[in-house]
Amino acid sequence: MTDTIDFxxxxxxxxxxxxxxxxxxxxxxxxxxxxxxTFCAEPGxxxxxxxxxxxxxxxxxxxxxxxxMSDLNLDKYRFSVAWPKVIPTGTGAxxxxxxxxxxxxxxxxxxxxxxxxxxxYHWDLPQALDDVGGxxxxxxxxxxxxYAQVVLDRLGDRVSTWTTFNEPYVSAGLGYVxxxxxxxxxxxxxxxxxxxxxxxxxxxGMERIRATVPDSDAGIVLNFTPVEPASDAPADVAVAxxxxxxxxxxxxxxxxxxxxxxxxxxxxxWDQSEVQDGxxxxxxxxxxxxxxxxxxxxVVSSVGQQxxxxxxxxEMGWEIHAPSLKRLLLWLxxxxxxxxxxxTENGCAMPDTERxxxxxxxQDRIDYLRNHLTMVHEAREAGAxxxxxMVWSLMDNFExxxxxxxxxxxxxxxxxxxxxxxxxxxxxxxELAKTGVLPG
Ligand code: IFM
Numbered sequence: 001m002t003d004t005i006d007f008x009x010x011x012x013x014x015x016x017x018x019x020x021x022x023x024x025x026x027x028x029x030x031x032x033x034x035x036x037x038t039f040c041a042e043p044g045x046x047x048x049x050x051x052x053x054x055x056x057x058x059x060x061x062x063x064x065x066x067x068x069m070s071d072l073n074l075d076k077y078r079f080s081v082a083w084p085k086v087i088p089t090g091t092g093a094x095x096x097x098x099x100x101x102x103x104x105x106x107x108x109x110x111x112x113x114x115x116x117x118x119x120x121y122h123w124d125l126p127q128a129l130d131d132v133g134g135x136x137x138x139x140x141x142x143x144x145x146x147y148a149q150v151v152l153d154r155l156g157d158r159v160s161t162w163t164t165f166n167e168p169y170v171s172a173g174l175g176y177v178x179x180x181x182x183x184x185x186x187x188x189x190x191x192x193x194x195x196x197x198x199x200x201x202x203x204x205g206m207e208r209i210r211a212t213v214p215d216s217d218a219g220i221v222l223n224f225t226p227v228e229p230a231s232d233a234p235a236d237v238a239v240a241x242x243x244x245x246x247x248x249x250x251x252x253x254x255x256x257x258x259x260x261x262x263x264x265x266x267x268x269x270w271d272q273s274e275v276q277d278g279x280x281x282x283x284x285x286x287x288x289x290x291x292x293x294x295x296x297x298x299v300v301s302s303v304g305q306q307x308x309x310x311x312x313x314x315e316m317g318w319e320i321h322a323p324s325l326k327r328l329l330l331w332l333x334x335x336x337x338x339x340x341x342x343x344t345e346n347g348c349a350m351p352d353t354e355r356x357x358x359x360x361x362x363q364d365r366i367d368y369l370r371n372h373l374t375m376v377h378e379a380r381e382a383g384a385x386x387x388x389x390m391v392w393s394l395m396d397n398f399e400x401x402x403x404x405x406x407x408x409x410x411x412x413x414x415x416x417x418x419x420x421x422x423x424x425x426x427x428x429x430x431e432l433a434k435t436g437v438l439p440g
Contacts, residue, residue: 002440003440004437004439004440005373005374005377005438006436006438007377007380007437007438009436010387011380011386011388011389011436012075012076012115012387012388012389013073013074013075013076013388013389013390013391013429013433013436014075014076014077014078014114014115014388014389014390014391014433015069015072015074015077015078015390015391015393015394015410015429016077016079016344016345016391016392016393017058017078017079017080017393017394017395017397018079018080018122018123018166019079019080019081019122019124020034020055020123020124020398021052021055021056021122021393021397021399021400022055022056022058022394022395022398023055023058023059024052024054024055024056024057024058024059024060025053025054025059026059026060026101029059029085029095029097029098030095030097031082031084031085031088031095031098032084032088032089032090032126032128033084033127033128034082034084034124034125034126034127034182035124035125035126035127035134035175036052036123036124036182036400037051037052037127038127038130038182038183039181039182039183039184042184045184045401046400046401046402046403047401047402047403047405048402048403048404049403050398050403050404051398054418055397055398056395056396056397056413056418059101061418062101062104062105062108063108064420065394065395065420066105066108066112066114067112068394068411068420068422069109069112069114069394070112070114071422071430072410072422072429072430072433073430073431073433073434074433075115075388076114076116076117076161076388076390077109077114077115077116077117077394078118078119078344078390079105079116079117079118080118080120080122080124080166081102081118081119081151082098082124083120083121083124083125083126083144083147084124084126084127085101086098086099086102086147086151087126087147087150088126088128089126089128089129090125090126090128090129090140090143090147091128091129091143091146099150099151099154102151102154102155103154103155106155106159107158110158115160115161116158116159116160116161117159117161117163117342117344117390118155118159118161118162118163119164119165119166119221120144120147120148120151120162120163120164120165120205121144121164121165121166121171121201123166123167123171123175123181123182125140125182129143130183134183135171135175135176135194135197135198136176136190136193136194136197137197138197138200138274140197140201141197141198141200141201141204142204144204144205145201145204145205145208148164148205148209149208149212152209152212152213153212156212156216159216160215160217161216161218161289162209162216162217162218162219163219163220163221163291163344164202164205164218164219164220165198165201165202165205165220166221166291167222167293168195168198168199168202168222169195169222169250171194171198172191172194172195172198173195173246173247175191176190176191176193176194177190177191180401181400181401188268192268192270192274193274195250195251196274196275197274199251199254199279199283200279200282200283202255202283203279203282203283203284203285204282206282206285206287207282207285210285217288217289217340218287218288219287219289219290219291219338219340220287220290220291221291221292221293221344222252222290222291222292223292223293223294223345224248224292224293224294224328224332225248225294225295225296225297225298226244226248226297226298226324226327227240227243227244227247227248227298227299227300228240228297228298228300229299229300229301230299230300230301230306231301233301233302235301235302236300236301236302238302239300239301239302240300241263242264243298243300245261245263246264246268247298249264250264252290252332254280254283254284255284255287255336256284256336256338257284257336258280258283258284286339287338287339288340289340289341289342289387290332290336290338290340291342291343292329292332292342292344293343293345293346294324294325294328294345294346294372295314295316295345295346295347295348296318296321296324297319297321297324299319307319314349315348315349315350315351315406316348316349316402316406318348320348320371322368322371322372322374323375325346325372325375325376325379326375326376326378326379326382329341329376329379329384329386330379330382330383330384332384333379333383333384333385338385339385340385340387341386341387342386342388343376343388343389343390344390345390345392345393346369346372346389346390346392347365347368347369347391347393347408347410348365348368348408349399349406349407349408350364350365350368351364352407352412352423358421359421359422359424360412360421360423360424361423361424362423362424362425365423365425366428369391369425369428369429370438373389373432373438376389377438391410391429393408393409393410394409394411395409395410395411395412395413395420396408396409396411396412396413397409397413410422410423410425410426410429411423411426
């Protein structure tokens with residue numbers, strides 16, 4: 001047994017989800033198609049051939065889910081709004097039933113003493129916007145700002161933390177460069193364009209947030225995968241540097257320093273022709289909060305990705321390496337000096353095969369969470385301004401191109417009934433959230 005760790009009363013605990021991954025559809029809420037609906041309908045795109053039509057049926061079970069969060073003693077809940085539920089075709093008239101859904105959810109959360117943290121975009125772009133170019137079209141950034149305004153006008157009086165985008169690296173990189181995610185393009189040049197337009201949309205969205213809810217905390221959620229060279233060999237070091245620029249600095253650079261990382265711009269041969277006067281000033285307007293999503297690190301060499309031999313991995317095949325989280329947090333603190341950091345996602349897909357009295361006994365997930373939380377605490381003690389930690393995810397859900405086969409939840413969703421069954425990790429997390437103390 002090691003010593004217990006007390007996070008103190010000014011640190012919060014929460015959980016995170018996203019619209020497409022949990023909501024599903026309701027006949028009472030007419031909604032537009034999103035790029036993910038289209039992608040799911042294309043044969044071979046999703047590992048188990050599934051889709052988001054029902055997902056966790058949160059659209060009907062939201063009150064039960066909020067009660068669950070309350071039972072788990074959560075201080076905050078991070079969720080995203082589905083643009084196609086609020087403005088079905090991306091631009092134009094807002095849909096009252098869609099807005100009412102989020103209105104009820106926010107009231108229910110507040111009624112149970114859970115603070116909502118809202119993400120405006122977690123990948124479900126209205127298909128109608130993709131039909132006219134999606135993130136390759138600069139107009140999409142302006143459409144995003146108008147959509148943000150609709151949500152702000154409705155929920156701004158009750159939601160105190162707003163983030164514009166979740167993981168633009170994934171939207172642009174996996175959506176436009178590798179084709180693993182919607183809309184499934186495979187073109188580096190397009191990825192660079194999409195990335196810039198998403199950042200522009202972030203800047204335009206921040207302007208709307210500032211103008212509408214000046215007292216709120218506002219920012220963005222970025223994912224980081226610290227990159228390390230497999231050896232000191234110059235070829236390995238060069239690959240690591242290039243990966244670091246694209247995976248960890250491409251978004252934080254413009255937001256915090258007003259510039260794309262120069263060496264990577266050069267390495268990628270990007271002419272920056274889509275960057276217009278004033279864009280970077282808009283993108284680098286100060287944020288109050290940087291959301292950090294962390295899962296793993298990358299050890300790279302000139303011959304590809306190297307997971308050190310014998311290292312434990314999650315069901316995603318991702319190396320488990322908690323010390324990288326501490327290093328990341330201190331690096332972010334020193335390099336970008338964000339006013340406030342929130343761990344907006346951290347967690348793991350595990351096999352979930354052990355059961356005790358029918359309940360998933362996920363000691364491996366508890367170990368993962370404990371080890372990462374220990375690193376968060378150490379980084380905080382060393383001066384990084386970390387305000388809270390949100391586990392990904394509240395419940396098992398649609399893991400994008402991998403469908404429902406990878407389970408990240410601390411709450412199990414029973415396959416046929418969609419019954420919510422807290423796993424051992426949920427009980428463990430509930431105790432932590434209640435006491436603020438990580439047991440030794
Ligand atoms: O499920 C995703 C989430 O939507 C974004 N961050 C990473 C998670 C696990 O892959």
